[in-house]
Amino acid sequence: MPHMTALSQAAYRAADIRAVEARAAERYGLAGTDLMERAGDAAFALLRARWPDARSVTVLAGPGNNGGDGRVVARLAAMAGFSVTLVAADSIAARGPLPQVLGDVDVIVDALFGIGLNRAPDGATASCIEAMNAHRAPVLALDIPSGLHADDGTAPGAVVCADATITFLAAKRGLFTADGPRCCGRVIVADLGVPAGAFDGCTPVATLVETGFAARALGPRATDAHKGRCGHVLVIGGRSGMSGAARLAGEAALRCGAGLVSIAAAPGSAAAIGAGRPELMVHECANADALVPLLERASVIALGPGLGTDAWAQAMTGIAFRAGVPVVVDADALNLLAASPFRRTDWILTPHPGEAARLLGRPVPELMADRFGTVEALVERTGGVVVLKGAATIVGVPDSTPYIITAGNPGMASGGMGDLLTGVIAALRAQGLDAATAACAGAQVHAEAGDAAAERFGARGMVASDLFRALQRGVNGR
Numbered sequence: 086m087p088h089m090t091a092l093s094q095a096a097y098r099a100a101d102i103r104a105v106e107a108r109a110a111e112r113y114g115l116a117g118t119d120l121m122e123r124a125g126d127a128a129f130a131l132l133r134a135r136w137p138d139a140r141s142v143t144v145l146a147g148p149g150n151n152g153g154d155g156r157v158v159a160r161l162a163a164m165a166g167f168s169v170t171l172v173a174a175d176s177i178a179a180r181g182p183l184p185q186v187l188g189d190v191d192v193i194v195d196a197l198f199g200i201g202l203n204r205a206p207d208g209a210t211a212s213c214i215e216a217m218n219a220h221r222a223p224v225l226a227l228d229i230p231s232g233l234h235a236d237d238g239t240a241p242g243a244v245v246c247a248d249a250t251i252t253f254l255a256a257k258r259g260l261f262t263a264d265g266p267r268c269c270g271r272v273i274v275a276d277l278g279v280p281a282g283a284f285d286g287c288t289p290v291a292t293l294v295e296t297g298f299a300a301r302a303l304g305p306r307a308t309d310a311h312k313g314r315c316g317h318v319l320v321i322g323g324r325s326g327m328s329g330a331a332r333l334a335g336e337a338a339l340r341c342g343a344g345l346v347s348i349a350a351a352p353g354s355a356a357a358i359g360a361g362r363p364e365l366m367v368h369e370c371a372n373a374d375a376l377v378p379l380l381e382r383a384s385v386i387a388l389g390p391g392l393g394t395d396a397w398a399q400a401m402t403g404i405a406f407r408a409g410v411p412v413v414v415d416a417d418a419l420n421l422l423a424a425s426p427f428r429r430t431d432w433i434l435t436p437h438p439g440e441a442a443r444l445l446g447r448p449v450p451e452l453m454a455d456r457f458g459t460v461e462a463l464v465e466r467t468g469g470v471v472v473l474k475g476a477a478t479i480v481g482v483p484d485s486t487p488y489i490i491t492a493g494n495p496g497m498a499s500g501g502m503g504d505l506l507t508g509v510i511a512a513l514r515a516q517g518l519d520a521a522t523a524a525c526a527g528a529q530v531h532a533e534a535g536d537a538a539a540e541r542f543g544a545r546g547m548v549a550s551d552l553f554r555a556l557q558r559g560v561n562g563r
Contacts, residue, residue, distance in 0.1 A: 095289035098257070104286070108282075115279065123277040141170075143172065151199030197214070200257060201235075233259060236257070239454060254279055293489050295491065296533060299560050312345055318512055324391050332357075341513060343512040345366070384514075394417050406429070412432040419436050433510055435507060436474065445462055461487075505549045513560075530556060535552060
């Protein structure tokens with residue numbers, strides 16, 4: 086069986102994949118039919134592994150190579166004793182009501198459209214996609230869910246929402262952005278045994294951050310480590326009514342290995358922030374002068390959780406931006422930055438879509454339709470590393486292709502998750518990782534911790550503090 090990995094490191098545009106197919110034929114004699122056989126074999130192997138009790142399958146096959154892959158799956162399933170229904174796209178309208186066409190089946194294979202589709206499906210195929218989505222059976226998409234754009238992840242019309250997607254040769258960027266995460270389910274990359282030389286001249290347009298990256302980036306802690314050598318994170322924020330944000334960021338920094346964590350809190354908030362977590366050193370800072378001695382001891386500043394936007398927040402932000410200490414910028418600090426633009430090359434910004442829209446002065450829907458372009462614009466505007474949160478999170482780095490976070494789930498759409506991420510990234514930066522590595526490792530381990538919490542308790546009802554122990558395990562590679 087062709088080599089398969091849970092995630093490949095590089096992601097490409099559709100045009101690059103087509104060039105790889107052509108080069109595989111020219112250099113290595115791998116004709117399109119050879120790749121089709123290998124793709125169908127890999128897909129059927131995945132189907133059997135993921136749904137071992139399945140005994141019936143319906144394959145919806147389009148007219149192109151994707152349909153050819155589906156026909157191979159149908160043939161292999163029939164040879165293995167499955168009950169198989171093969172439905173050609175051009176015969177859908179003539180076969181009767183779509184629910185009857187799909188049948189009472191264990192698995193549906195989507196092989197209608199491949200990576201070449203750049204328009205909305207129409208007519209009978211659109212109705213077929215809607216029927217697939219309404220059916221009780223799980224759906225396995227071949228190469229890409231039909232109706233999804235391979236490059237930008239948008240779905241201009243009907244689109245298959247698959248339980249799993251097996252994509253061939255290499256990952257496509259659109260699987261991991263915009264509508265991609267919603268439509269793909271779990272993504273498996275099957276390289277089909279194509280030699281690496283077939284990728285000559287093809288430059289990846291993104292890099293996937295793999296599971297366990299944070300622990301590998303940090304490495305084992307030195308046996309002679311002490312708190313003074315493990316970094317000192319200073320969290321600035323925590324106004325009355327938002328004190329929990331600073332507390333979450335501070336504890337996340339501790340759980341991810343920072344040797345010391347101080348919090349510069351707004352007047353009246355210190356007691357609430359420090360209650361129940363004595364390891365946090367909480368200081369009330371009435372003005373910017375009170376912040377100076379804390380800045381002198383800090384390795385990294387985490388600026389924004391519970392900060393607010395009033396005169397106190399503006400004063401804290403101004404001195405933090407100019408302190409010469411690496412900064413992780415989040416929440417209201419990003420809103421203040423949008424009002425008074427500033428550039429640095431050693432900071433990390435962590436906007437959600439609304440904050441990104443304010444930084445760029447453009448509407449959210451426009452930005453989310455091109456998340457990679459949005460990251461690029463944010464990096465250009467701010468000069469730093471940008472973590473654009475969402476499904477999936479993208480990390481933009483100056484003079485580099487972007488990075489895609491490959492974990493996370495909708496249960497993480499709850500208050501406090503961003504504060505947690507700020508503390509995680511600050512802790513990794515304080516322990517010596519460069520800005521790009523700290524951002525990628527922090528976002529990935531944060532998302533993995535969310536997945537661990539969802540697996541244990543379910544996605545709905547997840548709160549940020551559910552992630553603390555999983556974060557600690559993640560940075561230790563456990």
